[in-house]
Amino acid sequence: DTAVSQTPKYLVTQMGNDKSIKCEQNLGHDTMYWYKQDSKKFLKIMFSYNNKELIINETVPNRFSPKSPDKAHLNLHINSLELGDSAVYFCASSQFSTGTLSNTGELFFGEGSRLTVL
Amino acid sequence: AQKITQTQPGMFVQEKEAVTLDCTYDTSDQSYGLFWYKQPSSGEMIFLIYQGSYDEQNATEGRYSLNFQKARKSANLVISASQLGDSAMYFCAMLVNTPLVFGKGTRLSVIA
Numbered sequence: 001d002t003a004v005s006q007t008p009k010y011l012v013t014q015m016g017n018d019k020s021i022k023c024e025q026n027l028g029h030d031t032m033y034w035y036k037q038d039s040k041k042f043l044k045i046m047f048s049y050n051n052k053e054l055i056i057n058e059t060v061p062n063r064f065s066p067k068s069p070d071k072a073h074l075n076l077h078i079n080s081l082e083l084g085d086s087a088v089y090f091c092a093s094s095q096f097s098t099g100t101l102s103n104t105g106e107l108f109f110g111e112g113s114r115l116t117v118l
Numbered sequence: 119a120q121k122i123t124q125t126q127p128g129m130f131v132q133e134k135e136a137v138t139l140d141c142t143y144d145t146s147d148q149s150y151g152l153f154w155y156k157q158p159s160s161g162e163m164i165f166l167i168y169q170g171s172y173d174e175q176n177a178t179e180g181r182y183s184l185n186f187q188k189a190r191k192s193a194n195l196v197i198s199a200s201q202l203g204d205s206a207m208y209f210c211a212m213l214v215n216t217p218l219v220f221g222k223g224t225r226l227s228v229i230a
Contacts, residue, residue: 033217040222041157041207041222041223042220042222042223043209043220043223044220045217045218045219048217056217088161090163092163106153106165106168107153107163107165107217107218108165109162109163111161111162112161112162112163114161
């Protein structure tokens with residue numbers, strides 16, 4: 001059983017298109033995240049949701065819109081794709097939310113979704 | 119603001135030797151957690167080890183140990199008896215009441 005699953009794993013699309021990446025976790029965690037990993041491998045937090053509520057929204061263009069229909073799902077929709085959006089997008093989940101430091105604190109990552117914008 | 123620094127973009131190690139990957143952090147909070155993740159060429163993120171700021175003992179997990187020096191704000195990862203399968207990117211990360219903040223990573227190459 002995959003703990004955090006993302007679809008699609010690979011996505012190739014033209015500039016200007018709109019695309020979505022889906023994420024589901026079956027761990028019963030309250031908090032989910034989207035990270036972006038650029039071509040230099042730098043991982044940067046984009047969004048964090050706790051129990052369907054947005055709690056972290058880093059400086060991300062408003063073309064990116066996360067949606068959490070329930071606490072097990074966090075989807076990422078991207079409008080008007082640009083070349084610079086090409087990256088690997090990782091979904092992750094954890095048991096804790098901001099303000100609480102767990103004694104394990106592990107993030108469980110999905111396998112990543114590689115987005116290529118042509 | 120919290121900050122994680124990994125100063126070694128790339129490292130080489132001979133198979134069966136030990137290697138230390140450096141990580142320093144900056145925070146004014148007293149309560150925080152430090153993590154190491156491995157990212158092989160296949161791309162997935164694999165949790166390796168965790169150290170809490172109040173933990174008195176250095177964390178160990180199999181061949182991985184974390185050399186935690188709180189006064190120096192360092193959390194170096196030590197891999198003993200390196201194996202070819204250890205070749206990967208390694209990320210240090212910190213948790214301080216926010217989602218994990220990652221360093222830029224160190225690419226480790228294990229040579230036969």
